[in-house]
Amino acid sequence: MAQHQPIRVGIMGFGQTGRQIYDLASRSDDVEVVAIADIGKADILHYLLCSEVSDPGRHSLQGNFLVNPRFRSRLMRIDTPAEMPWDMFGVDMVIDSTGKFRDGAAMRDHLDNGAPRVLLRTLPVDTIDRIVIPGINGGEASAADRMISAGSATTTALCLLLHILSARFGIECGSMTTVHAYTSDQALQDYAGSDYRRSRSAAENIIPNSHEAGLWLGRVLPALDGKILTSALNVPIHEGCLLDLNLVMADAGVTPEAVNDAVRERAADFPGVVGVAEDPIVSSDVIGSAYSLLFDARGTIKAGDHTIKCLGWYENLGHAARLLDVVRLYAGLDSKEEAA
Numbered sequence: 001m002a003q004h005q006p007i008r009v010g011i012m013g014f015g016q017t018g019r020q021i022y023d024l025a026s027r028s029d030d031v032e033v034v035a036i037a038d039i040g041k042a043d044i045l046h047y048l049l050c051s052e053v054s055d056p057g058r059h060s061l062q063g064n065f066l067v068n069p070r071f072r073s074r075l076m077r078i079d080t081p082a083e084m085p086w087d088m089f090g091v092d093m094v095i096d097s098t099g100k101f102r103d104g105a106a107m108r109d110h111l112d113n114g115a116p117r118v119l120l121r122t123l124p125v126d127t128i129d130r131i132v133i134p135g136i137n138g139g140e141a142s143a144a145d146r147m148i149s150a151g152s153a154t155t156t157a158l159c160l161l162l163h164i165l166s167a168r169f170g171i172e173c174g175s176m177t178t179v180h181a182y183t184s185d186q187a188l189q190d191y192a193g194s195d196y197r198r199s200r201s202a203a204e205n206i207i208p209n210s211h212e213a214g215l216w217l218g219r220v221l222p223a224l225d226g227k228i229l230t231s232a233l234n235v236p237i238h239e240g241c242l243l244d245l246n247l248v249m250a251d252a253g254v255t256p257e258a259v260n261d262a263v264r265e266r267a268a269d270f271p272g273v274v275g276v277a278e279d280p281i282v283s284s285d286v287i288g289s290a291y292s293l294l295f296d297a298r299g300t301i302k303a304g305d306h307t308i309k310c311l312g313w314y315e316n317l318g319h320a321a322r323l324l325d326v327v328r329l330y331a332g333l334d335s336k337e338e339a340a
């Protein structure tokens with residue numbers, strides 16, 4: 001694909017993440033969303049999009065097409081990757097943001113229907129070609145990759161912080177808890193689901209939850225494989241998440257000031273992706289932030305000789321932006337291959 005051509009993206013799952021990707025693409029100059037598959041009705045999907053963007057007048061529904069000043073996207077009411085004819089739309093990449101199709105077989109269905117690549121919005125449940133977090137292991141991405149995951153918002157925030165700190169300090173082991181806004185797969189009221197605690201009301205409870213980031217961390221940061229335990233506390237807020245990372249440092253001399261300085265220095269290498277909050281912010285202050293990690297300089301403390309605790313903020317919008325970064329990363333690899 002020539003570099004000046006727009007990158008043609010298909011989206012399956014037009015939920016919060018899908019809508020954020022779409023809106024970001026509509027404001028970009030290089031990505032076009034050409035088709036969207038979802039189980040929702042076209043007018044409801046358009047209504048939900050307009051309810052959350054800053055300027056809903058930019059997005060109209062014309063028949064089964066969502067239209068904005070840059071491109072039009074065909075809406076398809078389809079509930080499985082095996083049914084979605086991606087070949088009809090000439091997509092360069094499909095982003096699956098349903099959260100439902102995380103196994104290799106479903107990803108292969110996207111490929112079999114004409115998607116040259118599929119990018120998961122979440123962590124996979126099978127071994128796939130690559131988990132890629134630009135800025136950390138983007139350099140290892142290959143044009144031959146077909147089934148890719150961009151991790152999750154939490155995984156990205158965690159990997160960025162560990163990547164920065166492990167470059168400066170030895171890390172023995174650690175644990176991460178994300179204090180996470182509720183997600184759409186939780187019930188508003190007590191409702192029998194597949195898991196005991198997740199069957200309890202998301203609106204009324206702090207819900208302890210497992211988190212898979214620790215299982216996959218080694219694919220992004222091999223030196224920390226098996227060294228970081230991860231879990232989540234889902235709390236009754238709509239948006240804004242807080243990563244609480246406790247690390248056992250190899251060196252007893254590491255101070256909170258040294259940790260803060262390390263992050264402040266490296267943040268400049270991740271423009272728009274890693275920021276540092278010096279003010280006493282709270283979760284609602286990060287709503288609308290596209291940082292994947294907003295390190296909280298006031299949150300760093302030390303216990304005993306070796307234990308450092310850090311805080312970092314993020315919200316889903318940053319992850320939508322990173323998904324588009326991954327799309328651009330692979331488009332760049334294709335361009336290089338074509339030029340070679």
Ligand SMILES: NC(=O)c1ccc[n+]([C@@H]2O[C@H](COP(=O)([O-])OP(=O)(O)OC[C@H]3O[C@@H](n4cnc5c(N)ncnc54)[C@H](O)[C@@H]3O)[C@@H](O)[C@H]2O)c1
Pocket residue numbers: 012013014015016017018037038039040078079080097098099100121122152153181183184185316
């Ligand atoms: N938003 C977050 O902070 C967050 C964090 C961690 C994990 N997740 C998970 O990631 C996934 C996506 O996140 P989200 O916030 O965009 O979720 P969401 O629920 O807002 O969006 C999912 C979209 O997928 C569509 N969908 C569901 N099943 C489908 C099917 N079979 N075929 C086609 N479309 C289908 C839904 O109609 C919806 O529009 C979810 O599973 C969510 O639980 C989200």
